[in-house]
Amino acid sequence: MLLNLSESLDELYNMAVSVPGSARQLKLRDIATISVEDYPARSLRRINGSTALSINFVKEGGSDALGLAEQIHADMENIRDILLPGMELRLELDVTEQLRGQLSELQTQALVSLLCVFLVLLIFIRRLRAPFVILGSIIFSVMVSVFALWLMGFTINILTLAGLTVALGMIIDNAIVVFEQVNPGLPGSREARLKHVRRELSHAVVPVLGSTLTTIGIFIPLFFTLETLQMFLVPLAVALSFTLIASVLISLTWIPYALIWLTPQKAGKPVTVKSRLRQLGDGFNRRLNRFLIRFFAIRYQLRRLLYIAVMLLIGIPLFLIDTPEWDTSANDEEEARPALWQRAALLYFDNRDSIDPWIGGVSYRFANQVSFRPPWGRGFGESIHVSVTPPQGSPLEEIDKIIRNFEALGDNYSEALLFYETDVSEYHGARVRFHIDPDYLFNPMPYILYAEAAYLAARTGNVRISVSGLSDSYSSGFGGGSYSFRVVLRGYSYEDLYLTARDLERRLIQNRRVADVDINTVGWGRSDYERYQLRLDEDRLLTKGLNRRALVHSIQMDLNPENPFGQVEFQNQNMHLIGVNQPTGLYQDDFIRAPRTFGDVAFTIDEVAFIDREPAMGQIRRKNQSYIRTVSYNFLGPHRLGQRFQDEVLETLPLPIGTEIDDSRAFFTFQRDEDRQATWILLALALLSVWMIVSALLERWRDPIIVIMAVPLSLIGIMTGVLYTGIVFDQGAIAGTLLAVGVVVNNGILLLHERERLNLAGVHGYRSWLRVYRSKMRPVLITTLTTIGGLLPLIFIGTSVFWSDLATVVVWGLSFSTIGILLLAGMWEGRGRSS
Numbered sequence: 135m136l137l138n139l140s141e142s143l144d145e146l147y148n149m150a151v152s153v154p155g156s157a158r159q160l161k162l163r164d165i166a167t168i169s170v171e172d173y174p175a176r177s178l179r180r181i182n183g184s185t186a187l188s189i190n191f192v193k194e195g196g197s198d199a200l201g202l203a204e205q206i207h208a209d210m211e212n213i214r215d216i217l218l219p220g221m222e223l224r225l226e227l228d229v230t231e232q233l234r235g236q237l238s239e240l241q242t243q244a245l246v247s248l249l250c251v252f253l254v255l256l257i258f259i260r261r262l263r264a265p266f267v268i269l270g271s272i273i274f275s276v277m278v279s280v281f282a283l284w285l286m287g288f289t290i291n292i293l294t295l296a297g298l299t300v301a302l303g304m305i306i307d308n309a310i311v312v313f314e315q316v317n318p319g320l321p322g323s324r325e326a327r328l329k330h331v332r333r334e335l336s337h338a339v340v341p342v343l344g345s346t347l348t349t350i351g352i353f354i355p356l357f358f359t360l361e362t363l364q365m366f367l368v369p370l371a372v373a374l375s376f377t378l379i380a381s382v383l384i385s386l387t388w389i390p391y392a393l394i395w396l397t398p399q400k401a402g403k404p405v406t407v408k409s410r411l412r413q414l415g416d417g418f419n420r421r422l423n424r425f426l427i428r429f430f431a432i433r434y435q436l437r438r439l440l441y442i443a444v445m446l447l448i449g450i451p452l453f454l455i456d457t458p459e460w461d462t463s464a465n466d467e468e469e470a471r472p473a474l475w476q477r478a479a480l481l482y483f484d485n486r487d488s489i490d491p492w493i494g495g496v497s498y499r500f501a502n503q504v505s506f507r508p509p510w511g512r513g514f515g516e517s518i519h520v521s522v523t524p525p526q527g528s529p530l531e532e533i534d535k536i537i538r539n540f541e542a543l544g545d546n547y548s549e550a551l552l553f554y555e556t557d558v559s560e561y562h563g564a565r566v567r568f569h570i571d572p573d574y575l576f577n578p579m580p581y582i583l584y585a586e587a588a589y590l591a592a593r594t595g596n597v598r599i600s601v602s603g604l605s606d607s608y609s610s611g612f613g614g615g616s617y618s619f620r621v622v623l624r625g626y627s628y629e630d631l632y633l634t635a636r637d638l639e640r641r642l643i644q645n646r647r648v649a650d651v652d653i654n655t656v657g658w659g660r661s662d663y664e665r666y667q668l669r670l671d672e673d674r675l676l677t678k679g680l681n682r683r684a685l686v687h688s689i690q691m692d693l694n695p696e697n698p699f700g701q702v703e704f705q706n707q708n709m710h711l712i713g714v715n716q717p718t719g720l721y722q723d724d725f726i727r728a729p730r731t732f733g734d735v736a737f738t739i740d741e742v743a744f745i746d747r748e749p750a751m752g753q754i755r756r757k758n759q760s761y762i763r764t765v766s767y768n769f770l771g772p773h774r775l776g777q778r779f780q781d782e783v784l785e786t787l788p789l790p791i792g793t794e795i796d797d798s799r800a801f802f803t804f805q806r807d808e809d810r811q812a813t814w815i816l817l818a819l820a821l822l823s824v825w826m827i828v829s830a831l832l833e834r835w836r837d838p839i840i841v842i843m844a845v846p847l848s849l850i851g852i853m854t855g856v857l858y859t860g861i862v863f864d865q866g867a868i869a870g871t872l873l874a875v876g877v878v879v880n881n882g883i884l885l886l887h888e889r890e891r892l893n894l895a896g897v898h899g900y901r902s903w904l905r906v907y908r909s910k911m912r913p914v915l916i917t918t919l920t921t922i923g924g925l926l927p928l929i930f931i932g933t934s935v936f937w938s939d940l941a942t943v944v945v946w947g948l949s950f951s952t953i954g955i956l957l958l959a960g961m962w963e964g965r966g967r968s969s
Contacts, residue, residue, distance in 0.1 A: 143168060173710055178534060178558040181224065182548075183541050186555070188226070203230040226555070236934065243927040244298070248272070250923030251306055258916050264313070267392040271309040271384045278380035283373060301374050304349065304924065305381035307880065307917040308342045312389045314913040320393060327394045335390060340887050344831045345880035346382050350375045351823035352876035370869070426907060430900045433961045440961060444954075447850055449495020453486070453502075500853040505862045516572060518584050518603035522564040525596065530560045536594060537564035543586055544568055550579035561753070568603075580604065619780055620655065621765045624757070625793035631763050634793055638765050641783050647770045654751040655766040665750035666722070674742045684732040685742065692725060762796070820875050821845065828883060832890070840962075841882035844951045847958075848878040851950025852943050859942055866936035870943030877921065877944060878951035881914045885959055903960035911956070918952045 147163035162168070179186045193202050207225075214223050248269070255265035276298060315338040321327050353371035433440070482489060490498055520540050524533050537558055544554040544566070552569040570580045581604060588608040591599035600609040621638065625631040635653040642648045654663065675681060691713060703709075726739040739745075755762040769776030784795060821842060828838035852871055856863055888910050892902040921944075928934075928941035 143170075170709070174712070175530060176560050178530070178556070180541070180556040180558075182553050183545065183556075199230050199233060203228060224553070239931065239934070243931050246927040246931060247924040250926060251920045254916065254919045254923050255310075258912065258919075264317070267389065268306060268309045268313055270392065271381060271388050272306055274384045274388060275305045275377055275380040278384070279373065279377040282376040282380070286372070298373055298377060301377040301924075304374075304877065304921055305377050306920050306924075307345055308378075308381045308385035309389055310913055310916050310920065311341050311345070311884065312338045312385045313393075314916070316390060316393055324394060331390045331394060335386070337887075337891060339386070340831050341880075341884045342382055342385060344828060344883035344887070346378045347827045347831075348824045348879050348883070349378055349873075349876035351827050352820040352872050354819075354823050423904060426904050427900050430903060430960065433958075434963070437961045440958065444846070444850075444958075446493075447495055448846060449497040450493045451497055452482070453490040453494050453498050496850060496853045496857070499857060504853075504856050506864065516570050516575070518568040518570065518580070518587060518601065520566045520568075520587055520591070521600045521602075523598040523600075524563055528560075528597075530558065533560070533564050534558050536597060537566055539590060539594075540566050540587060543583060543590065547579050547583045550574040550577060550583065563597075618768050619766065619776060621780070621784065622796040623763045623765065623793065624760045624796045625763075625790070626760050627790070627792060628754075628761050630790040630793055631761050634787075634789060635763050635765050638783070638787055641787065642765075642767055645779060647776070647779075649768045649770060651765070651767040652749075653763065653765050654749050655764040656752045656755070663750050663752040664747050666745050666747055668739075668743055668745055670743045678737050678742055679735055680732060680737065680742060684735075685739075688730045688732050689725075689739070692728075760792075816872065817875065820872055824876065824879055828879070831883070832886065837886050837890070841879050841886060844878045844882045844955060845875055847954035848874050848947035848951040850954075851946040851948070854950070855942060855946025858946075861939050861942060862935075864939070866939030867943050869936075870940035871947070873940065874944045874947035874951075878948055880917065881952060881955050882959075884914060885910055885955070889960070899963055903963065906960070914952065914955070918948060921948060 146168050147161065149162040150159045151162055151165065152159055179188055191202070191206060193199050210223055210225065217223060251272075252265050252269060255268055256262070259265060279298065279301075312335070316331055316334045319330065321330055350371075353375065494501075520537075522533065522536055522540075524536070537556060541554070541556060544551060547568075550571055552571050554566060554568040556564065556566045558564045568580075568583065574580055584601065584604050588601045591601050591608060591610050594610075598610065602608075623631055623634055623638075625634070632653075639651045639653050642651050656663075670682065670685065675685065722745055726743075726745060728738065730737055730739070751763070769779065787795075789795070825838045825842055828841050829835055832838060849871075852867075852874060856867060861867060885906055888906050889902050892898075892905055897905060925941040925945050928937045929945070
């Protein structure tokens with residue numbers, strides 16, 4: 135309500151107040167005092183014990199974060215010049231500092247990647263001009279890609295720049311394939327070079343298109359699944375795809391142009407080597423040919439053993455099968471006797487712990503030894519964090535009194551601190567964070583401060599206080615703990631959501647392994663909040679001549695001692711009108727037995743209602759206009775068994791209209807069954823897209839299957855690399871696995887296309903693969919090493935775990951697949967016929 139009152143406090147004091155049940159009137163000054171004060175604070179903030187005001191800046195989508203940060207820094211310098219004495223302006227947090235660091239790391243990584251690629255080219259080609267010709271394709275490809283990203287509306291950010299950095303070692307593959315196809319036998323005159331390029335360039339088109347389209351094709355299924363990974367991989371996929379497409383155009387145009395017009399023509403006859411050296415070279419070639427022929431023949435004879443060896447190395451994934459529950463109920467002895475396959479299965483499941491390590495191969499060790507979830511971390515390595523959680527309803531003054539005791543500790547150790555900041559709130563308690571000076575991390579003062587804070591927390595009662603930092607933590611007070619399983623319910627009806635949670639609780643506790651079911655969870659830890667619930671007796675209310683509205687009006691000042699009744703216009707301002715009650719105890723007996731009046735009726739609460747206490751949520755949560763309630767519990771047993779039990783319960787849980795189970799998570803983890811299944815589906819779709827692309831290019835269905843056989847070889851390398859390096863197989867590793875699928879098939883496409891060309895020329899069997907090895911092993915090694923060289927800086931330079939894991943997985947997968955192809959390519963073909 136809005137009251138129009140006089141400008142004078144005297145007129146307010148002289149307002150007449152009627153006495154219920156009497157004609158007598160009192161003046162307001164006889165029963166109350168009036169003062170003009172600030173609105174009661176609900177939260178406080180201090181820095182170094184002084185009152186502070188915080189301003190948060192959040193950039194709009196698509197805006198320049200670095201430019202905004204620079205403008206804020208400039209404005210802060212202007213504001214400092216006009217501050218009053220005793221005032222200080224401090225920049226507490228600038229998230230663009232991390233962005234600048236990542237951009238600097240990417241620049242360093244890109245330069246080192248180019249240097250590694252240049253060295254590989256120089257070692258293999260052994261001519262100074264050729265590496266510069268090939269590196270020129272990188273510059274043009276990146277320029278075209280950046281222009282395409284700009285046309286498509288993509289900003290140059292961390293993800294797109296990382297995509298360009300990852301592509302540096304890959305876009306050069308196309309240029310190398312074209313260069314190695316055209317450069318050998320390049321004539322001296324330009325006219326002869328033109329004929330030579332027209333003849334040889336057509337043989338490089340299919341390998342170039344195949345290596346590019348297969349890498350791009352693995353990202354196509356990404357747009358239909360795994361939404362939690364799309365925010366990472368879509369910008370990477372777009373930047374990488376544009377760069378690879380540009381590299382196709384550049385390699386088919388720039389490389390031939392450079393070889394024809396920029397490479398110096400040979401003057402006169404080519405320089406001949408000495409006859410002795412030529413004889414040595416010819417003798418080495420003959421011995422190499424004989425060795426390769428014998429190698430092919432032996433490999434062909436042992437091909438079945440090699441197939442079995444590869445399968446055993448990968449492993450037989452019987453460990454993925456859950457132990458079945460055998461049905462031992464039978465009517466007669468004949469039915470009770472199991473069949474032979476049943477006895478074998480029973481023997482396996484009874485001894486699977488001893489059998490699986492022998493037959494599971496590297497996949498068994500990968501599944502049992504690799505971590506699929508990143509460890510939890512608070513990041514308080516250079517600060518001490520104190521959190522005070524008081525009981526519900528605690529006044530702000532009492533919370534502030536507790537946290538000031540911890541601030542006093544900061545004053546005693548201010549020499550070792552950069553500063554400390556404090557937040558106090560009636561709703562969330564209080565927090566103080568001591569930022570430690572890095573120069574004092576090897577000084578005992580911060581550790582003494584932590585010990586005194588923990589000691590003070592232990593001596594403070596009736597509140598929960600946690601002290602964290604310096605790789606240690608302490609917690610005291612009520613509540614605490616965490617749960618192993620959580621179910622999030624959403625609904626538009628608060629009452630229906632509550633009844634659904636109670637029904638879920640009833641179903642869960644039927645399992646003896648379930649303990650500590652909490653339908654009022656807020657956040658991740660236990661809160662143990664409770665509430666008093668006033669239950670009215672409608673018959674007694676009617677007997678007293680009261681109603682619900684009258685009862686609520688009579689207890690308003692008890693429930694909220696600072697109760698805002700409305701607004702008044704005073705001295706040309708709209709001010710809050712607040713009635714402040716005298717402080718009284720909040721005990722249950724005092725509340726229900728205190729005499730009250732409404733009109734002419736005198737009563738007490740215990741005459742018309744009763745109070746009980748029950749667990750409750752600490753806050754009411756809503757998202758997209760729907761309420762959220764979390765049911766948490768502990769399951770005593772393996773996580774997989776608990777997850778299966780939860781899924782079975784949720785499948786049979788009836789949900790009212792408008793109520794649903796919220797299964798959305800902020801982060802992807804391979805530990806969850808649904809994310810793991812989605813990953814396998816994504817991998818299968820990626821393989822299908824690769825097979826379709828290679829089938830279209832090679833115009834047959836059998837050869838693409840042989841090309842895809844490089845994927846299991848890469849998976850061996852990926853699992854071995856993850857086991858060796860100890861990385862977490864999460865977002866970055868999964869992204870690297872998908873990228874490796876598109877990369878490792880490139881060598882197979884190059885080799886099979888060359889073998890098909892030789893078959894059309896009448897060369898078959900060992901002879902065809904001999905020529906394939908002699909002509910294409912060099913580009914295979916160059917492309918592999920340049921890709922690895924371009925990715926190594928992402929592993930050894932920088933701090934981004936995502937890109938480091940991605941590069942590690944691709945390097946190990948590509949290395950193993952290349953070695954496997956060199957050893958196993960063509961082993962399915964015998965001597966054959968040749969002409």
